[in-house]
Amino acid sequence: MFEIDMMFAFALFSLGLYGVSSRKDFLRIFFSLEILINSVILMLALSAHFLGLAQNIPLAYLIMVLATLEAATGTLIFVGANKFTKATNPDQLDRESYDE
Amino acid sequence: MDIVFLVITLLFAVASLEFKNSISAIISFALMMLTLGVYYLYLNEQLLGLFQIFVYTGGVAVLILLGMAIIGTDSKPSPNRLWAAFGAFAIFVLLVTFFYLHVKDIVYLANTHKPSNLLFSRYYSDFTIILALIGSSLLYATVKMIKVLKPKRRKDV
Numbered sequence: 001m002f003e004i005d006m007m008f009a010f011a012l013f014s015l016g017l018y019g020v021s022s023r024k025d026f027l028r029i030f031f032s033l034e035i036l037i038n039s040v041i042l043m044l045a046l047s048a049h050f051l052g053l054a055q056n057i058p059l060a061y062l063i064m065v066l067a068t069l070e071a072a073t074g075t076l077i078f079v080g081a082n083k084f085t086k087a088t089n090p091d092q093l094d095r096e097s098y099d100e
Numbered sequence: 101m102d103i104v105f106l107v108i109t110l111l112f113a114v115a116s117l118e119f120k121n122s123i124s125a126i127i128s129f130a131l132m133m134l135t136l137g138v139y140y141l142y143l144n145e146q147l148l149g150l151f152q153i154f155v156y157t158g159g160v161a162v163l164i165l166l167g168m169a170i171i172g173t174d175s176k177p178s179p180n181r182l183w184a185a186f187g188a189f190a191i192f193v194l195l196v197t198f199f200y201l202h203v204k205d206i207v208y209l210a211n212t213h214k215p216s217n218l219l220f221s222r223y224y225s226d227f228t229i230i231l232a233l234i235g236s237s238l239l240y241a242t243v244k245m246i247k248v249l250k251p252k253r254r255k256d257v
Contacts, residue, residue: 004103005106006199013191015114015117019117028117031125062231064151071160
């Protein structure tokens with residue numbers, strides 16, 4: 001069971017990588033990052049449950065707190081960048097054209 | 101039962117990336133996080149599951165909705181990049197191959213070498229201080245970034 005569940009965690013990780021490298025708008029890149037982080041948390045929880053590595057759970061909390069901070073900061077950066085440049089994807093964040 | 105939860109999670113994850121409508125994507129994302137939280141509860145990791153549900157399904161999803169309300173929901177469709185799909189699949193295959201080659205060693209090491217739990221119990225306050233420092237520096241950086249952007253805007257106006 002551990003092996004099959006870990007395969008799903010790997011699939012989530014690959015899906016997150018695919019999203020980060022293929023999507024162009026802020027929202028999808030942000031989702032992909034969260035999927036990447038959650039796949040790692042899932043791996044930690046699975047190893048804690050199936051292998052008895054209980055010390056992985058505090059590590060999962062630590063990652064979750066950092067991911068929450070990243071979510072808050074990322075949203076602020078997206079909103080701030082959109083407010084001043086009207087960009088909805090990172091390719092539009094061109095300060096040179098904005099300064100003209 | 102494990103597989104059902106994880107298949108639903110994976111489907112919601114794919115839907116959150118593939119839906120054209122941003123609101124549907126956010127709802128799929130929140131449902132994915134909810135399913136993961138319920139799965140943690142099913143694994144008897146109650147605190148982790150509740151944390152996942154409250155923080156991700158509640159906090160982060162609402163935060164993203166707020167951001168989308170300010171930015172707007174229109175977004176250009178992303179091109180399908182074959183190299184990205186191929187790269188992600190290659191990494192998946194590599195991870196699975198590596199895992200299946202070494203799963204016996206991983207289980208053996210987990211059973212024989214139990215690392216100490218003292219790291220997080222003894223140094224709990226240190227970790228809290230480090231997290232607070234990281235959080236405050238991130239917030240400071242965000243505020244600073246907005247201040248850097250602001251004068252340029254005023255100059256243009």
